[in-house]
Amino acid sequence: MSKQTVRDLDVKGKKVLVRVDFNVPQAKDGEVADDRRIRAALPTLKDVLDRGGSLILVSHLGRPTGDPAKDEPFRLNKVADKLAELIGRPVKKVNDTVGPEAEAAAKELKPGGILVLENVRFNKGEKKGDPEFAKKLASLADAYVNDAFGTCHRDEASMVAVPEQFPADHRGIGFLVEKELKILDTLLANPKSPYVAVMGGAKVSDKILVIENLLKQVDKLLVGGAMTYTFLKAQGHSVGNSRVEADKLDVAKHVLELAGSKLVLPVDHLIADKPAADAQIKVVEGPTIPDGWFGMDIGPKTIELYAKIIKDAGTVVWNGPMGMFEVEAFAKGTKAVAQAMADSPAVTAVGGGESAEAVEKFGLAEKVSHVSTGGGAFLESLEGKSFNSLGVIPDVK
Numbered sequence: 468m469s470k471q472t473v474r475d476l477d478v479k480g481k482k483v484l485v486r487v488d489f490n491v492p493q494a495k496d497g498e499v500a501d502d503r504r505i506r507a508a509l510p511t512l513k514d515v516l517d518r519g520g521s522l523i524l525v526s527h528l529g530r531p532t533g534d535p536a537k538d539e540p541f542r543l544n545k546v547a548d549k550l551a552e553l554i555g556r557p558v559k560k561v562n563d564t565v566g567p568e569a570e571a572a573a574k575e576l577k578p579g580g581i582l583v584l585e586n587v588r589f590n591k592g593e594k595k596g597d598p599e600f601a602k603k604l605a606s607l608a609d610a611y612v613n614d615a616f617g618t619c620h621r622d623e624a625s626m627v628a629v630p631e632q633f634p635a636d637h638r639g640i641g642f643l644v645e646k647e648l649k650i651l652d653t654l655l656a657n658p659k660s661p662y663v664a665v666m667g668g669a670k671v672s673d674k675i676l677v678i679e680n681l682l683k684q685v686d687k688l689l690v691g692g693a694m695t696y697t698f699l700k701a702q703g704h705s706v707g708n709s710r711v712e713a714d715k716l717d718v719a720k721h722v723l724e725l726a727g728s729k730l731v732l733p734v735d736h737l738i739a740d741k742p743a744a745d746a747q748i749k750v751v752e753g754p755t756i757p758d759g760w761f762g763m764d765i766g767p768k769t770i771e772l773y774a775k776i777i778k779d780a781g782t783v784v785w786n787g788p789m790g791m792f793e794v795e796a797f798a799k800g801t802k803a804v805a806q807a808m809a810d811s812p813a814v815t816a817v818g819g820g821e822s823a824e825a826v827e828k829f830g831l832a833e834k835v836s837h838v839s840t841g842g843g844a845f846l847e848s849l850e851g852k853s854f855n856s857l858g859v860i861p862d863v864k
Contacts, residue, residue: 470648471639471861473511473612478520482576484608485511485641486625488615488840489526489546497540499549503827504617507840509554511614511641512581516556521580523573523608524550525564525625527588527618538589547583558583564590565603573607593624600624605632614641617841619856620848626856635861643840648857650816650837651848659781659814660686665773665804667692668787668821671722672715676850677786678722687780688730689773691765691789691800695733698723699754707738707756731776735766737790737797744794764790765800774807783808786819786846792828801825809834818845 476483487508492500499505515522528546531538547560560583561568572582587593592600601624605611611630613619618626630638640648653659664685666674671694682688690698696709701719712719723730735753738760739746750766751757765773777783785808789800802825808815809831817826818839826832839845844854 469863470645470857471636471863472645473514473614473639473641475863476610476612476637476639478515478518478610480578481520481609482523482573482607483515483520483610483612484523484525484605484629485515485612486615486618486629487512487524487526488617489524489543489550490528490617491546493540493545497545499545501827502549502553503823503832504840505546505550505553507643508614508641511612511643512554514642515612516579516581519578521576521578522582523576524581524583525587525604525629526583526615527593528586531586531588533591541586541589543583543586550581550583554581556581561585564593565600565607569607587623587625596622596624596628598628601628602632605629610637610639612639612641613856613860614643616644616647616839616844618844619644619841619854620844620852622855627859630856630859638860640857640860644857646837647839647841647845650814650839651845653814654782654784654816654849655684655851658684661780662782663687663689663776663780663784663813665689665691665777665783665785666787667694667785667789667801668819669693669710670712670715671697671719672712674786674846675718675722677846679725680849680851681784682726682729685729687776688726689776690730690732691769691773691804692787693762694787695736695765696756696762698730698732699756702754704754705756705758706762707758707760709756709760709762731772733765733769734772735768736762737764737766737799739763739797742791744796746796748796763797770800770803774803777804777807777811777813780811780813782814783811784816784818784849785822786817786849788821788825792821792825802829805829805831805835818842818849
């Protein structure tokens with residue numbers, strides 16, 4: 468069942484409240500360090516404007532404390548400036564989400580206009596899902612569009628209580644959320660085989676529910692990152708000074724038993740005498756890491772093995788880096804997986820903040836089928852969870 472989208476809404480002459488995810492990385496001076504999430508929202512925003520509507524944009528940014536003195540960096544002024552630059556139109560920004568200033572600016576909004584409200588998390592009613600706050604926010608507009616996939620797993624006011632204030636035929640999802648749902652449908656309901664999952668990152672415990680759900684479908688589960696060493700430790704191998712979740716060895720053993728031959732662990736490792744850019748490094752084969760050394764990346768034979776499995780796949784989903792890719796010496800495995808996915812004829816989906824950051828860093832984001840903008844939401848979807856924020860958007864046949 469598909470969801471009603473922005474294209475199904477009559478927006479001409481209407482004010483459309485769009486929940487976007489402009490929770491972007493910031494530089495030390497507050498400037499937008501990575502505008503990918505803003506760029507991802509542009510098709511939806513331009514569609515509303517091109518069809519004669521106006522935009523009222525709602526987003527969060529970071530984790531405000533509630534202390535005005537500390538929360539200045541979380542204001543959306545720089546985000547609004549970046550949006551104006553990218554969309555090529557004037558953007559008005561106000562200093563509240565609801566209240567007199569927001570109401571006046573919304574009232575003055577003309578077709579083609581863009582209004583950015585202040586960080587929605589400045590209002591305590593957002594996190595609480597407060598219905599009174601939701602009514603005030605919804606009253607600014609004629610229709611609602613959810614284009615914030617990265618927040619879809621949260622039951623905050625702007626995600627659930629606000630759309631509930633609008634008639635059913637005045638609610639929809641944006642093109643970004645629609646694209647995310649289509650790729651998830653491919654991954655969860657209709658994957659082309661062989662189906663390969665690549666899982667990296669630090670913790671087995673963070674991925675256990677995803678792994679359990681994916682193991683029902685995938686043909687291979689390729690493991691990298693620090694979680695490798697928890698698995699190896701669970702198998703009884705010595706892993707030197709490598710990072711291990713010592714209290715999760717039972718979880719790792721459970722996954723190993725559940726996965727059987729589907730689970731593929733690295734056959735060699737890039738190791739270092741310290742986890743730093745100036746470390747001494749070498750490659751070791753087999754499952755054992757020498758005492759005093761740290762496993763930092765998959766080795767060249769593993770890179771070759773993983774690249775071949777990815778090349779021969781029909782569907783590949785990747786979450787989590789293969790090593791400490793922020794350091795050039797430990798980036799080869801992550802880069803090789805990204806390149807293998809870019810070169811593969813398979814449907815290739817990248818989800819999770821660090822994996823998305825990696826494909827962007829290596830200039831390969833445009834060469835994979837899909838890069839998710841929602842880390843937590845993407846993972847929870849792969850776990851098989853459903854979201855209330857999408858439940859309030861009508862289905863269409």
